[in-house]
Amino acid sequence: MKKNHEYYMSIAKRLALKAKGRTSPNPMVGALVVKRGRIVGRGYHKKCGLAHAEVEALDAAGTLSKGASLYVTLEPCTHFGKTPPCVDRIIKSGISEVIVGMLDPNPLNNGKGIHILRQNKIKVLVGVLEEDLRKLNEVFIKYITKKIPFVTVKVAESLDGKIATSRGDSKWITSDKSRFHAHRLRQDYDAVMVGVNTVLRDNPRLDAWFSSRQPMKIIVDSQLSTPRDANVFAAKSKPIVVTLSSRPGQETENRKMLSEKARILEVKEKEGQVNLRDMMKKLARLEITSILVEGGGTLIGSLFDEVLVDKVIFFISPKIIGGKEAISSVMGKGIARIEQAIKLKDVRWRRSGEDFLIEGYVK
Numbered sequence: 001m002k003k004n005h006e007y008y009m010s011i012a013k014r015l016a017l018k019a020k021g022r023t024s025p026n027p028m029v030g031a032l033v034v035k036r037g038r039i040v041g042r043g044y045h046k047k048c049g050l051a052h053a054e055v056e057a058l059d060a061a062g063t064l065s066k067g068a069s070l071y072v073t074l075e076p077c078t079h080f081g082k083t084p085p086c087v088d089r090i091i092k093s094g095i096s097e098v099i100v101g102m103l104d105p106n107p108l109n110n111g112k113g114i115h116i117l118r119q120n121k122i123k124v125l126v127g128v129l130e131e132d133l134r135k136l137n138e139v140f141i142k143y144i145t146k147k148i149p150f151v152t153v154k155v156a157e158s159l160d161g162k163i164a165t166s167r168g169d170s171k172w173i174t175s176d177k178s179r180f181h182a183h184r185l186r187q188d189y190d191a192v193m194v195g196v197n198t199v200l201r202d203n204p205r206l207d208a209w210f211s212s213r214q215p216m217k218i219i220v221d222s223q224l225s226t227p228r229d230a231n232v233f234a235a236k237s238k239p240i241v242v243t244l245s246s247r248p249g250q251e252t253e254n255r256k257m258l259s260e261k262a263r264i265l266e267v268k269e270k271e272g273q274v275n276l277r278d279m280m281k282k283l284a285r286l287e288i289t290s291i292l293v294e295g296g297g298t299l300i301g302s303l304f305d306e307v308l309v310d311k312v313i314f315f316i317s318p319k320i321i322g323g324k325e326a327i328s329s330v331m332g333k334g335i336a337r338i339e340q341a342i343k344l345k346d347v348r349w350r351r352s353g354e355d356f357l358i359e360g361y362v363k
Contacts (some may be wrong), residue, residue: 001301005071008034009099009185011030011042012030012071012072012073013030013046013260015030015040016029018030018044019045021211022046024190025143026138027045027140028044028073028136028140029044029053029074030044031056031070031072032071033060033286035061040061040068040259041061041062042145043058043060048082049082052077052083052086055089058090066094066095067095068096069098070090070092070097070099071100071128072099072101073102073129073133074101074102074104075102075103075104075109075114076098077106077113079109082343086113087116087117087256090122091120097123097125098124099122099125100114101130102130102134111164113363114158117239124184139289142289143284149283149284149288150289150291150310151280151303151311152292152311152312153311154292154312154313154314155295155300155312155315155330156178156315157315157316157317158317159318159320162322162326163297164326165325166326170327171202173317174355175323175352178317178355178357181357183207186208187208190215190216190288190290190291191215191218191240192215192217193218193291193294194206194295194296195220195221196220197296198222198295198299199221200225201296207235216239216288217232217237218240218241219232219262221243222244222272223243224252224255226262230256239263242266242267242274243265243274244265244269245269245315246266247263265282266277276303295329297331297332298332300330301331301332302329302332304330305333309359310362311360311361312344312362313357315355315356316334316356344360344361345362347359
């Protein structure tokens with residue numbers, strides 16, 4: 001097999017993926033040092049605050065870095081953050097060539113790293129496996145350029161689009177395999193979000209069963225009606241309860257109680273409800289880069305209405321619930337004409353136990 005740039009970059013990408021769900025608010029990055037066709041150093045960014053991928057790879061290569069090629073999935077940084085600029089280390093290492101997967105979307109860098117390397121007589125090639133690498137860091141790209149989190153809506157519904165019966169019964173619509181998959185999804189996101197009606201109906205814990213790293217839990221509750229004994233408060237870390245900004249004299253007993261058990265995040269009002277766009281901006285300021293929204297239908301519909309959804313993951317069970325009073329997975333205002341329907345791109349589907357799993361991106 002001929003070992004070309006794509007071959008080495010694909011290895012760097014696999015290295016980057018080893019830290020999936022653990023680098024936030026930083027991107028996932030992998031790097032290789034290659035000399036005379038042999039990999040002499042590997043590295044990936046393991047966690048925010050730890051060494052960047054380039055530094056790890058150069059450390060592993062040691063003196064073999066001199067005259068070698070460096071493959072890195074994302075443009076090396078030029079600014080001081082929690083670690084020094086990577087370009088300085090690359091220049092000092094004696095690397096003769098840098099192959100970059102994609103430019104850094106961060107406005108603080110975005111091309112500056114490439115420029116500095118070239119100024120220092122280092123050959124630079126940009127754009128190897130770029131499309132794949134943009135997908136790898138879709139969360140970081142959205143967060144760093146739009147200043148709001150990447151939002152994925154996850155739904156478990158019946159064939160006729162219901163998430164609960166008319167009496168609120170929802171356990172269990174989908175199969176065990178689908179539920180296990182949904183729990184594994186949680187570990188890849190900074191936060192899991194539900195509306196207060198989901199808390200009242202299902203009383204979920206919102207834990208990730210298969211991970212030591214638990215996502216932040218967020219409840220959207222404009223009236224602060226979350227019960228004080230809700231399961232979501234059982235974890236060690238305090239959840240975030242998003243509500244409307246209070247006015248003088250509006251301090252209620254339930255607000256006082258919830259402020260002891262949760263972080264109260266006050267946001268602007270829109271038509272008597274939480275202003276979802278203002279909420280997303282404030283969550284981003286807390287360095288929450290990605291959110292998995294798990295219900296209910298009112299919250300999900302409102303997020304679609306506000307054009308805040310990036311990706312959808314639907315588990316569809318071959319069951320029919322029926323009943324016009326049964327709860328639908330997507331409510332909100334909806335659309336007036338079919339031509340206005342939200343369309344998906346890059347759609348994939350597969351079986352999940354007895355269910356169908358459909359995922360795609362909002363155009």
